[in-house]
Amino acid sequence: MSLTSEEVRRIAQLARLAVDDREAEGFAAALSDIFDFVEALDGADIEGVAPMAHPLDAEQRLRPDQVTEPDQRDLFQGIAPAVEGGVYLVPRVIE
Amino acid sequence: MTLDTLTGWARRLQAREISSRELTELYLGRIERLDSGINSFVTVTRDEALAAADAADQRLAKGERAPLLGLPVAQKDIFCTRGVRTSCGSRMLDSFVAPYDASVVERMNAAGAVMLGKTNMDEFAMGSSNETSHYGPVRNPWDPERVPGGSSGGSAAAVAARLAPAATGTDTGGSIRQPAAFCGVTGLKPTYGRVSRYGMIAFASSLDQGGPMAASAEDCALMLNAMAGFDPRDSTSLQRPDEDFTAGLDRDLKGLRIGLPREYFGDGLHPEVRRAVQDALAVLRERGAEPVEISLPNSGLSVPAYYVVAPAECSSNLARYDGVRYGHRCSDPRDLMDLYTRSRAEGFGAEVKRRIMIGTYVLSAGYYDAYYLKAQKVRRLIAEDFRRAFGEVDVIAGPTSPELPFRLGEKSADPVSMYLSDIYTIAANLAGLPGLSMPAGTVGSLPVGLQLIGNYFDEARLLNVAHQFQQETGWHQRMPAAFA
Numbered sequence A: 001m002s003l004t005s006e007e008v009r010r011i012a013q014l015a016r017l018a019v020d021d022r023e024a025e026g027f028a029a030a031l032s033d034i035f036d037f038v039e040a041l042d043g044a045d046i047e048g049v050a051p052m053a054h055p056l057d058a059e060q061r062l063r064p065d066q067v068t069e070p071d072q073r074d075l076f077q078g079i080a081p082a083v084e085g086g087v088y089l090v091p092r093v094i095e
Numbered sequence B: 001m002t003l004d005t006l007t008g009w010a011r012r013l014q015a016r017e018i019s020s021r022e023l024t025e026l027y028l029g030r031i032e033r034l035d036s037g038i039n040s041f042v043t044v045t046r047d048e049a050l051a052a053a054d055a056a057d058q059r060l061a062k063g064e065r066a067p068l069l070g071l072p073v074a075q076k077d078i079f080c081t082r083g084v085r086t087s088c089g090s091r092m093l094d095s096f097v098a099p100y101d102a103s104v105v106e107r108m109n110a111a112g113a114v115m116l117g118k119t120n121m122d123e124f125a126m127g128s129s130n131e132t133s134h135y136g137p138v139r140n141p142w143d144p145e146r147v148p149g150g151s152s153g154g155s156a157a158a159v160a161a162r163l164a165p166a167a168t169g170t171d172t173g174g175s176i177r178q179p180a181a182f183c184g185v186t187g188l189k190p191t192y193g194r195v196s197r198y199g200m201i202a203f204a205s206s207l208d209q210g211g212p213m214a215a216s217a218e219d220c221a222l223m224l225n226a227m228a229g230f231d232p233r234d235s236t237s238l239q240r241p242d243e244d245f246t247a248g249l250d251r252d253l254k255g256l257r258i259g260l261p262r263e264y265f266g267d268g269l270h271p272e273v274r275r276a277v278q279d280a281l282a283v284l285r286e287r288g289a290e291p292v293e294i295s296l297p298n299s300g301l302s303v304p305a306y307y308v309v310a311p312a313e314c315s316s317n318l319a320r321y322d323g324v325r326y327g328h329r330c331s332d333p334r335d336l337m338d339l340y341t342r343s344r345a346e347g348f349g350a351e352v353k354r355r356i357m358i359g360t361y362v363l364s365a366g367y368y369d370a371y372y373l374k375a376q377k378v379r380r381l382i383a384e385d386f387r388r389a390f391g392e393v394d395v396i397a398g399p400t401s402p403e404l405p406f407r408l409g410e411k412s413a414d415p416v417s418m419y420l421s422d423i424y425t426i427a428a429n430l431a432g433l434p435g436l437s438m439p440a441g442t443v444g445s446l447p448v449g450l451q452l453i454g455n456y457f458d459e460a461r462l463l464n465v466a467h468q469f470q471q472e473t474g475w476h477q478r479m480p481a482a483f484a
Helices: A005-014 A021-043 A073-077 B006-014 B020-037 B046-061 B103-110 B153-160 B177-183 B217-227 B271-286 B299-320 B336-347 B350-363 B369-392 B415-422 B426-431 B459-472
Strands: B041-044 B072-076 B114-119 B166-170 B186-189 B210-214 B257-261 B290-294 B395-399 B435-443 B446-454
Touching: A005 A021, A005 B350, A021 B299, A021 B350, A021 B369, A021 B415, B006 B020, B006 B217, B020 B041, B020 B046, B020 B072, B020 B114, B041 B153, B046 B114, B072 B103, B072 B153, B103 B114, B103 B217, B114 B153, B153 B166, B153 B177, B153 B210, B166 B217, B177 B186, B177 B435, B177 B446, B186 B217, B186 B459, B210 B217, B217 B435, B217 B459, B257 B271, B257 B369, B271 B290, B271 B395, B271 B435, B271 B446, B271 B459, B290 B369, B299 B350, B299 B369, B299 B415, B299 B426, B350 B369, B369 B395, B369 B426, B395 B459, B435 B459, B446 B459
Parallel strands: B072 B114, B072 B166, B257 B290, B257 B395
Antiparallel strands: B041 B114, B166 B210, B186 B210, B186 B435, B395 B446, B435 B446
16 A cells, blocks of 8 residues: 555644654655555455454453542642643633 | 572562662662663662662561562653653653552552662654664663664663663563563563553553563562552453462473464574574473474464554554643644644654554544454454464463564664564464563574463463573573673
């Protein structure tokens, strides 16, 4: 498979990664190589095989619906890049 | 003072022949003197280590017993450590001071361990050479022009150079076993779910598993006793009774059936590595093990399946790095989208970006069935291969890596050739099985690893086989001359 720089820019946009034109070319070549390699899966006989999402096919463990975590907002916000009055700051999203 | 093993130091601490402070100062001194040549530590926690050593000495003086009481260890910088930077080898987390301890760290601290510092690693554990770290590559103590393997390359190199008697690692596709092989140490990836993932920075959640790295199998068993156990904070943690992994080390190997997959000895295996592995297998045979030729017919599909499943999970897990709550944030974002895309572009390195983009693509609308669903089906075929094999044999053995430690830069320009470095290790992660690598010989001065893969929950057996091998051989005791 051969990805174009245009397709790479679209994927990068979905992945929320800024890429410039030069980088997009490099990624197009590398990702194309990787997808060529992954194409080996096309030869697998997977007719009727159930997908495996978890190594032990374990089921989701449930717990009682009880509060177990204390309020640690100050601790967690202490490592944030920008907070004010207990909220995280981001660029204006509503005009 | 002559350097001892983790188990040996434990005995000497309990006999009060040495204090934890003396032992901790010995290793801190070695790190200070010798690490500049290999770059195995990202952070050294001298003050915290000495305080923990003094606390351990007080407990020892009172006659207390705990599995790792007073023993210095290194933590891979993927495990969150409260109050200590946890970088995961990434610029994204260069200033991230974890607000809590990972379960593994908490358990080891409770067992009395003294943390020397945090070890270098491939960025977000994505790499097989430790060259993708934001903090520069780790060098192999046996030859500084060669890589130590990855992603737990810092832990492997630190143990090999005896800058720590033991260290933690994590293994998503071979990241404990391959660096253990390249550096000549013993490393164990437990059964998926055996060691808690809580506070272990996520890469591919259905594959990630923490485990011990040390000089010997006996040391790994001691470490695993402290690391393993049910954790309600990890939704995939195994609910099984605690086990003493040191208990079965002395069992003999009479009648042990060792499966040798023909696919692990085919084309692409370095002939000198093959010879060293065959010599090691002969030692196991002499101790009573019976080799059985087996086939894992879908082995060739494991690396391609992995490079769909792991990037898909990675793209989802790494979506959390948004420049808002923690981690790197770009300066002067124009708008929210600019904040996201530029913070992530600046914070992540090239290999991490490649994997995020592969994962994003294979999960995107219209491609899910063609890639992710297909890879998950192949994953079951690979697990079924092992299920059949373990009907015939007790353990599976073969080379850990098809090659010797390669030169720095040798594979940097070709991601696929780097990925193939894990051709024998990845299947165990896809199936969720335990795997171990131990030093099995050398080619020149470079170590060769023998891999053992066990059935689910059979870590004790792998450690037993490795320990018996290490009773007969001295490969695990070799030390690189520059670090003697």
